[in-house]
Amino acid sequence: MLVNKASIQAAFVALKTIYNKAFAAAPTSWEKIAMKVPSTTGQNDYAWLSAFPKMRRWIGAKHVKNLQAYKYPVANEDFEATVEVDRNHIEDDQLGIYEPQAKMAAHSAAQLPDEIVYEAVNKGFSTLCYDGQYFFDSDHPVGNGSVSNVSAAPLSNASLTAAKAGYGAARTAMKKFKDDEGRSLNITPNILLVGPALEDTARALLKNDKLADDTENPYKGTAELVVDGRIESDTAWFLLDTTKPIKPFIYQERKAPVFVQQVNPESENVFSLRKYKFGAEARAAGGYGFWQLAFGSTGA
Numbered sequence: 001m002l003v004n005k006a007s008i009q010a011a012f013v014a015l016k017t018i019y020n021k022a023f024a025a026a027p028t029s030w031e032k033i034a035m036k037v038p039s040t041t042g043q044n045d046y047a048w049l050s051a052f053p054k055m056r057r058w059i060g061a062k063h064v065k066n067l068q069a070y071k072y073p074v075a076n077e078d079f080e081a082t083v084e085v086d087r088n089h090i091e092d093d094q095l096g097i098y099e100p101q102a103k104m105a106a107h108s109a110a111q112l113p114d115e116i117v118y119e120a121v122n123k124g125f126s127t128l129c130y131d132g133q134y135f136f137d138s139d140h141p142v143g144n145g146s147v148s149n150v151s152a153a154p155l156s157n158a159s160l161t162a163a164k165a166g167y168g169a170a171r172t173a174m175k176k177f178k179d180d181e182g183r184s185l186n187i188t189p190n191i192l193l194v195g196p197a198l199e200d201t202a203r204a205l206l207k208n209d210k211l212a213d214d215t216e217n218p219y220k221g222t223a224e225l226v227v228d229g230r231i232e233s234d235t236a237w238f239l240l241d242t243t244k245p246i247k248p249f250i251y252q253e254r255k256a257p258v259f260v261q262q263v264n265p266e267s268e269n270v271f272s273l274r275k276y277k278f279g280a281e282a283r284a285a286g287g288y289g290f291w292q293l294a295f296g297s298t299g300a
Contacts, residue, residue, distance in 0.1 A: 008276065011085075011095050012261045015102045015278055019259045022103040026110035030117040032226055033191060033240055034249035035289065043075040044252055049130040049290060072130035074287040076254040079112055081105045082279035102278070109257035109280035116286035117249050118230035121193070121238060124296055125150070129288040136296035143180040149173070151297045155198055155237040157205040159213045167192070167205060167219060170239045170295040177292045185292055192223040193238040195231030198299075202227070202237070235299030241292075248294035254283035 037044060049072060083101045120127070124135040131140055139146035153166035174187045194202045204212070206225050211217045223239070240248050262277040 018102045019106040022106035023110045026107045030113040034117045035247040039254040046072040076283045079282045085276040087274040113251045120286040135288045154299045189239045191240040193226045197234035199227045239295045250287040252285040257282040
């Protein structure tokens, strides 16, 4: 093949087509637990999370929910996946050997939101959210007191007592969450998130008619099970409410993953090394929404 600007461009158009098809076909699950927030600057400030809006009776003047003195900035980060193409492979019409790499770059780019969101989940026990506490913490300030959305209870289906102590207690705690005026937030936990090590236990707890000790299972059908290999802990589990417009986790997108290419035949990289480049670029970040929508247990 004659290598010139036109032939190089045609070759990369073919790679981009392969990339786009693989990107569209890649499975993702972050949408189940996180909301996408567009970003137009280097970072977003989520101070508005300090005011959980709720309708109230209108008696006298309207009661305006003022933002408290919280600052919760989430800065965007750069991400990339790059592949080198040898000029000889273009000359020899062997660009097909790069098809798997184009597909993998697309697959990785499509799953970037998953990577970012599940990283936030894993770090929830040790990363601050909008109120200055860890996202999963024992003393979130609410009104004149504090509220916990964390425990160390294991996820278990061994018996009713064991199931109640972990999963049942988390459900009850979430359903009792109130705003700073003492009114119920009507939290509805609907997703149980676990890693592979807890999949069988979680599935039995949510799907079986009976618990392991052959007693009736009151938790059957109470939540949707989400299992993801990016959950790092073998014992941690998470109960989430994703029924609200705001989700427990945030995927902040400054620039969606895009196919990029460096095809200038006169570049130093091509002249010295015979290398062209293509891949994906993105700018994004992860963060936390309302802690009231999540309960985490280390399971330890």
